[in-house]
Amino acid sequence: MILTRRQALVLSAGAAAFALTGLRVGSAHANSDKTQKAIAEFAGGKTPQSGKITLTAPEIAENGNTVPVSVAVDSPMTEGSYVRSVMLLADGNPNPGVATFNFTPMSGSAAATTRMRLAKTQNVIAVAKMSDGSVYMDEKQVKVTIGGCGG
Amino acid sequence: MATSKPRVKVPKTASAGEVITIKTLISHEMESGQRKDKQGNPIPRKIINKFSCEFNGMPVFSCDIDPAISANPYFEFNAKVPQSGTFKFAWVDDDGSIYAHEEAIEVK
Numbered sequence: 269m270i271l272t273r274r275q276a277l278v279l280s281a282g283a284a285a286f287a288l289t290g291l292r293v294g295s296a297h298a299n300s301d302k303t304q305k306a307i308a309e310f311a312g313g314k315t316p317q318s319g320k321i322t323l324t325a326p327e328i329a330e331n332g333n334t335v336p337v338s339v340a341v342d343s344p345m346t347e348g349s350y351v352r353s354v355m356l357l358a359d360g361n362p363n364p365g366v367a368t369f370n371f372t373p374m375s376g377s378a379a380a381t382t383r384m385r386l387a388k389t390q391n392v393i394a395v396a397k398m399s400d401g402s403v404y405m406d407e408k409q410v411k412v413t414i415g416g417c418g419g
Numbered sequence: 420m421a422t423s424k425p426r427v428k429v430p431k432t433a434s435a436g437e438v439i440t441i442k443t444l445i446s447h448e449m450e451s452g453q454r455k456d457k458q459g460n461p462i463p464r465k466i467i468n469k470f471s472c473e474f475n476g477m478p479v480f481s482c483d484i485d486p487a488i489s490a491n492p493y494f495e496f497n498a499k500v501p502q503s504g505t506f507k508f509a510w511v512d513d514d515g516s517i518y519a520h521e522e523a524i525e526v527k
Contacts, residue, residue: 334489345499358487362453365485369496374479376438376499382482383489385451 303357303364303393307405310355310368310395316405321354323394323406332386332412339369339394341378341404351378352397360390386412423447423467427508429522433500441472444493445510445518451486467492467518469511475504502526 307316324338341351350373356366369380378396386392389411396404428442445467452464464486471481480496498506503526510518 338495361487363485363487366487367485368483370478370481370483372478372480374474374477374499376497379497380480380482381493381495383493385487385489 299391300359300364303359306355306357306364307393307395310397311403312397312401314401314403316395316403318405320404321394321396321406323392323408325392325408325410327409328411328413329386330413332388332414334383335386335410335412336381336383337366337392338381339379339396339406341396343378343398345371345373345375345377347373348399350375350399352399354378354380354394354396356382356384357393357395358384358386358390359393361385361387366392386410388412423510423512423518425508425510425518425520427506427520427522429506429524432525432527435526436499436501438497438499439524440495440497441506442493442495443470443472443508444491446491447510447512449486449488449490449492453486465513467510467512469509470494471509472496472498473507474498474500475502479506500524500526 320342322340325335329335339354341354343349343351351371353371354369357364358366366384367382371378391407391409393405393407423445425443425445430439433439447467450462450465454462456462466484466486468484470484472479479498482494504524506522506524508520
């Protein structure tokens with residue numbers, strides 16, 4: 269059977285759509301037990317809320333060995349109300365822990381940037397703990413073309 | 420390890436109460452413990468596991484580090500500068516060695 273140009277286009281579009289939905293289904297179940305445990309331990313029994321914390325990571329990382337990642341938390345950073353710490357997690361790494369940033373009112377603003385390793389395409393999670401005990405969370409998916417762990 | 424040389428960028432001057440940005444980088448291989456050598460034996464983990472910054476003895480920022488941080492760990496963060504003083508930085512290695520660095524800042 270010889271495909272016309274139009275048929276070929278329809279077929280490839282269908283394949284692309286299939287690949288995309290496949291990825292979505294994968295990411296919905298991505299939170300591994302280890303990650304859940306780490307978040308629960310860090311949050312100390314509180315359920316993380318959304319908002320206040322912004323995680324910035326590239327959508328596509330060409331090299332998983334150095335992926336720039338930033339977190340920023342909306343907070344006045346005064347003695348009475350500040351961000352105690354922010355935990356970074358990479359869900360698809362052999363160990364999800366990346367780093368925990370500890371802030372003080374002397375930090376001025378709760379923002380930090382670093383570079384991390386990602387083994388494969390996965391969700392990166394940032395959880396912030398405030399001085400009043402409330403917990404906020406943000407999540408981003410990062411597509412990795414070359415893995416960073418065990419290379 | 421003598422090759423772990425810290426590089427730190429702090430502004431030379433600031434106005435009182437200003438929030439400045441500090442950039443730090445230290446050369447370190449950050450062996451994750453996940454890799455294997457040519458014979459298939461695991462390479463033991465050797466990373467910097469803690470970084471801290473204090474200003475005139477008061478803690479400003481610190482970081483607990485896991486193997487997922489890239490080689491030559493880079494950290495960028497902010498600090499409030501109430502008066503002239505010295506920032507002290509310290510990186511703690513798995514083998515117990517501490518790499519220290521100081522930067523002075525003047526408030527105008």
